[in-house]
Amino acid sequence: MTINHHPDQATLISYSAGSLSSALALLVECHLEHCSECRQRVREAENLGAQLLASQPTEQVDEDGFFARLTETEQLPPQQAISGRKPRPKMLQALLAKGEAEVPWRWRAPGLHSYDIKLDDSRLKLLRIAPGTHIPVHSHSQSEVTMVLAGAYQDELGCFRAGDVADLDDETAHQPHTLGSEPCVCLVALEGPLRFQQLLPRLLQPFMGL
Amino acid sequence: MSTAAPEPAERDWNQCLVEVGQGGNKEQFMAFYRHFAPRLKAWLIGQGGQRDQAEELAQEAMLKAWRHAPSFDPSKASASTWLYTIARNLLSDLGRKQQREQKFIARQSAEQEAMPAVEQAQWQMPELDRQQLAAALKQLPNRQAQVIYQCFYQGRSHSEIAANMGLPLGSVKSSLRLGFNKLCEMVGKP
Numbered sequence A: 001m002t003i004n005h006h007p008d009q010a011t012l013i014s015y016s017a018g019s020l021s022s023a024l025a026l027l028v029e030c031h032l033e034h035c036s037e038c039r040q041r042v043r044e045a046e047n048l049g050a051q052l053l054a055s056q057p058t059e060q061v062d063e064d065g066f067f068a069r070l071t072e073t074e075q076l077p078p079q080q081a082i083s084g085r086k087p088r089p090k091m092l093q094a095l096l097a098k099g100e101a102e103v104p105w106r107w108r109a110p111g112l113h114s115y116d117i118k119l120d121d122s123r124l125k126l127l128r129i130a131p132g133t134h135i136p137v138h139s140h141s142q143s144e145v146t147m148v149l150a151g152a153y154q155d156e157l158g159c160f161r162a163g164d165v166a167d168l169d170d171e172t173a174h175q176p177h178t179l180g181s182e183p184c185v186c187l188v189a190l191e192g193p194l195r196f197q198q199l200l201p202r203l204l205q206p207f208m209g210l
Numbered sequence B: 001m002s003t004a005a006p007e008p009a010e011r012d013w014n015q016c017l018v019e020v021g022q023g024g025n026k027e028q029f030m031a032f033y034r035h036f037a038p039r040l041k042a043w044l045i046g047q048g049g050q051r052d053q054a055e056e057l058a059q060e061a062m063l064k065a066w067r068h069a070p071s072f073d074p075s076k077a078s079a080s081t082w083l084y085t086i087a088r089n090l091l092s093d094l095g096r097k098q099q100r101e102q103k104f105i106a107r108q109s110a111e112q113e114a115m116p117a118v119e120q121a122q123w124q125m126p127e128l129d130r131q132q133l134a135a136a137l138k139q140l141p142n143r144q145a146q147v148i149y150q151c152f153y154q155g156r157s158h159s160e161i162a163a164n165m166g167l168p169l170g171s172v173k174s175s176l177r178l179g180f181n182k183l184c185e186m187v188g189k190p
């Protein structure tokens, strides 16, 4: 998988600090599976995080109580390494493992289906955009980060294919359309509602024959 | 800084954890605990935990480190980074929303002095790189230091920092990048 678009460095830094919303952290982890470059950046930020943690003033801790628990705790064999990944919501797991046919898509507009995963602090949206679909110009009231899982789309910023991440902030307006003959399936981590620029946008008119 | 014997350097903590993983020596692990748990607890309190919750979570992270010590591999991550990721993951598994609500309650009174804390903090860093880090943080422009502080010490998302500081999201992200890159340059990549 060749990756051309990565999460913003600030997003990777916040991932390392554990301070992303759950939706965005899940999305970043999907990207990290495909991208050694970003894994390296995350590791650098984790090193800094560890140093920041170590530079804390100290708090008093309970040594005897801890030692008692330690003596009751068995060590695990070396092959049981720690998985750093967040537990994935079922529908996301199904989508990643078996593809978009697994998802009970809801119709939103011509060419556009979605499925919402509500998390404690944010929303992870799964999007399925039919070939030849055109999304009207919109910007975002907060942040929106998109990762392509299958198919491709294009907007003012370029062409986004599987593994690519579009990390937009609230000042960016864009107008994406799908590429190719496959549906474009994306993950979208949302913190705020979409804000359409036109009152009556040429909303979701599929244009055929790209 | 007035206390006790000199602390082992980072390399020795790696060695310590490797040996704990191979031999299961509890006394040796307690040395690791005595060094890291007090800092871990302080960090968890900063993230919004009450003292007893922070203590419990620090112990859990330490027990997890003990259980998994046999799979610790210093060529992949240093002992402190490994422990940091364990604690960070435990914290985020707690559920951000609930944790946030507590944070905001705990924070209301402390809000005014949120960031100056970085400058006023009693840094207790026996190791050279920690002194360098404290000095480096103080050298950052205020906005960058604030953003780094809220991101790493308070677990705030970009949007939360933006709302808190009255900045556009884009400025939060660029301040975070700039501050982070400067810090890395100043302390050297570990």
Ligand SMILES: [Zn+2]
Residues within 6 Å of the ligand: A003, A005, A006, A007, A031, A035, A036, A037, A038, A039
């Ligand atoms: Zn990447």
